Amino acid sequence: MSVNNEKEVLLDIQHVEVTFNNSRHHNFKAVKDANFQIYKGETFALVGESGSGKTTIARAIIRLNDTSNGEILFKGKKINGPLSKEDKKWVQRNIQMIFQDPAASLNERATIDYCISEGLYNFQLYKDEADRQRKVDEALNSVGLLPEHKSRYPHEFSGGQRQRVGIARAMIMEPEFIIADEPISALDVSIRAQVLNLMNKFKEERGLTYMFIAHDLSVVRYFADRIGVIHNGRIVEIAESNELFHFPIHPYTRSLLQAVPMPDPEIEKAKVLKAYDQEKEDRTAETGSLQEIKPNHFIFMSEEERPEYEALIAEMEKYKEN
């Protein structure tokens, strides 16, 4: 992949592979040769179906899953494999995660005060009790909750509020990089927009970088700057989000885009679903690699597929002009 000189690379994933060994899957490769960069200040979305390996990549970044090959560099420093205690702490502090289900990710028996302060306690990130209180109050305010909520328990909140707590506890660590794993999937439609706006606000105010994991392409179009599509552990396409929507090239991306129901009856009722040809992908798995087919637009392909994809691009360009 070409290095973009203008932008600072925050996270660099190089040939990362994650292998699981258990009785059912011997040496099951959940992530295969993943290569991508996340630039400072951008929102990078990783989109795929369940079992595609998107969460596994995230877990490998925060060191919950071991990598069996490749390197993960955060701010130029290798963060996978064996690390010193200080380096581990540095990763844990600077990369925070927001989880899908705020009900499951918060300790039910702990007050909101504790849930949010947990990271501060672990890393001794406060001078004295008053300083800790001030930080918690600030964090609560910043996500639109009130300091008086501190003494409550997670179950006393609605789903949207709980997700705000999840965001507050990530933000209080003042991380540079946040991995949000399906942060809005468990929320109601009218609450989703509130949470997305909140995340965008933090991005602007604090220059945060996000990796946004999702299964729904239509949501990430609005939220992400660039999108990577992952299928069966392999990244099949990476492009800027508008580009990806207007010129989806890889057959899997196309089938995924088409499967997403659009909130428009005329479009939906006219839609004809195309089946995705898995066998074809399997044929190119050995010889293929992620290649730049258009500027900053990468797809997984083998050389013999190139003419076919180039023809498709030409056809789409023609369509666009009309």
Place this chain on the structure above:
Amino acid sequence: MSENKNIILSVKDLEVKFKVRDRVLTAIRHISMDFEEGKVVAIVGESGSGKSVFTKTFTGMLEVNGEVSNGEIWFEGQDLAKIKKDSEWEKIRGKKIATVFQDPMTSLNPVKTIGDQISEVIIKHQGKSKSEAKKLAIEMMDKVGIKEPDKRYDEYPFMYSGGMRQRIVIAIALACHPRILICDEPTTALDVTIQAQIIRLIKDLSEEYGFTTIYITHDLGVVANVADIVAVMYAGQIIEYGLVNEIFYDSKHPYTWGLLSSLPQLGEKGEELFAIRGTPPSLFEAVKGDAFAPRSNYAMKIDYVQEPPFFKVTDTHYAKTWLLDPRAPKVEPPAAVKNLHKRMLALTAKGGIYGER
């Protein structure tokens, strides 16, 4: 709401209450609605709006602390709201009105084979013999797209993928050829590509068997795909009702506007996404006026005082908002709603995947 059509199910002034600890929650607040035979009606609403509770009253499946406290539910000349005994419900539930639930893992019995679970329904409701039931079950498995059904008949649910399990749940629901199929978020737990297949399957089967479908979902994309008619629910009431195109392209209620314009699919890069502020009201307390008023940008004084009636927009389209009163000021819906179709086309058509349609 519609006359001289073939009405299969008619709900009149329905109210449902739950006892929660020592308090009473009114989950359904006086809904009247007719379901037209053979149509797909989508009920849209947030969690807690009462959409599942509403349809559970059709099959007597309310939790034990809930009861129909007022109203009538007419089906085949019988008022379902009057049924007290479970033995009576068994003549309706599963046989005439069947339900497909969200999570196929919890609606299937993990220690019984797939085949047995389908045959069981056929034996119970149609009085067939075991061997006849097996034959019918295998036929049904084939209908819902299970390959080599005779081989998979003796397998257990865990051996099936999520999408396949949901196909089995559909097979069980349809085994007795019900007249109404209630689909309660049938695809929420599934991947998008699988979701598309299941939606297609339900549609095809409804054409083949001619059953009426009631689709409960919060996903407006799914609604756009499946529905003939859409009912929007908020705080235990239906607040807007109309043909699918009327709801998507010409909605009248501020809550429907809010739902549509907060869709991330319609968001413009760099602009803040429209968000409905606040949260739905607590149904433990009596709601005064329009339940949506405190969250609405269009609320008027009367909205806090008196509950709006249904105003007629067209013969098929009704909305429960004072904005439609002739005395109300003229307001324009938000821009995102007004040019929804144009926006969606701009997003999808230009050489993109939708160019192929």
